[in-house]
Amino acid sequence: MTQPAIVVDNLRKSFSGQVAVDDISFTIAAGSTTALLGGNGAGKTTTISMLLGLLLPDSGTIRVLGEDMVRHRYRVLPRLNFSSPYVELPHRLTVAENLTVYGHLYGIPRLKQRIAELACELELTDILKRPAGKLSAGQKTRVALAKAMLNRPDILLLDEPTASLDPDTADWVRGFFQDYQRKSGATILLASHNMAEVERLCDQVLMMKQGKLVDRGSPQDLLGRYGRDDLEQVFLDIARDRRQPLVES
């Protein structure tokens, strides 16, 4: 049996007495795409930060690719990457310079060739010499993706990857993820507020509310259990306590 990509057990984190993540447990199968959903302040970013090792949990365990993320994160980080519109790359560096620096940090062999490949794949060739701070939102997203793809990650963590993108660019980005996932068999975990995106990309959905994991299942499974036509309605049912699942998971 294939080892799960991510195993989280009884994870808990609070800030100054305020509970941000409250005793959550879940498993993410290798090669799957999972969405972490929830309203603002539900605990999604805190959870992703703990999965990345950016944040230490108060209690509980996180195993990524079989390794304890609290104690041995550096064994895993070369096989992991993430992208978030809220964490930027240095503005004064050009796109090529940014990718070169991160390529060295990840120890990418034949780096120039890899950057050229990514530039071609992500349509960055024309902007390689432009400073990262002078790019449009769509261009910044593509550059952040290039950085996230440099090491061909086995696990890709994405925090609202299509936030602030126009529908055309957002659709292109989703297609890119699908394509990468199909070709590489990578595991993707994304936090998103875009339910159409989640329905299109994800095999599994984890619903968070006030730090707790309140429901989970495949998009079809959740639609069936809540008796809804789209995930947005399911999301609102959970967020507003409007309706309990018709069928328990």
Add this chain to the structure above:
Amino acid sequence: MSAARRIGAVMLRHLYVMRGSWPRVLEMAYWPAINMTLWGFTSQFFSTHSSWVAQTGGILIGAVILWDVMFRGNLGVALSFMEEMWSRNLGHLSVSPLRPHELMAGMLGMSLVRTTIGVLPAGLLAIPLYHYSIFDMGLPLLVFWLNLMVSGWAIGLGVSALVLRFGLGAESMAWVMIFALAPLSGIYYPISTLPAWLQPLAWALPPAHVFEGMRQVMQGNGLDWGLLGGAVGLNVFYVGAAGSVFLYVHHVARRRGLLLNVGE
């Protein structure tokens, strides 16, 4: 090898910033040169009015250049770290395979580069302007330079730890903190000038040993190994302590979630 590559990447990131902005590079050399010019004329004036200065040509110029080594050493570390915070890049760095101690090593490496770019031109400029070459000190100059830079590193790491823990509101510490040590460092006067009760405090600081040693060399007494040993021992202690504090605060930052929510 991979650690060296990662440290090199941290330095490369800052070298790219410097390559892309010649005013920044110019500014690095500007203040030390202005400082040296100012003190050069002051020194020329004093040499005709003070027998102590007259006997030891260049003592004030040497002191101001070496003080800038310590000041730039500190700024080189602190600015490299704050640059990551200003550009909100700490999150990306912290989820890359870069270890905190490698980030620290990269910052120290950049401090060496920034200090050399900043202070070397001032030292060279003093030769045609005042017919004084700090390089005439020979090997002791290298020893003093390294010791003062390491002292600057200790302060820079302490400032970086403060900025990481308390945010960019603490960034002025990079410029302020080092000047609190200046009166006790005996840059322009012997430590014996200080009141007796302050002298033990001064001797607890590495720069006091270095500047005292510099005066010994410039007065023709040769390198005082006792003073040098004191400076090296204290520097090892302070830079070790400051590095440990930085790593500890980095760990605290992981506990408090400070690595993501940083920036202007």
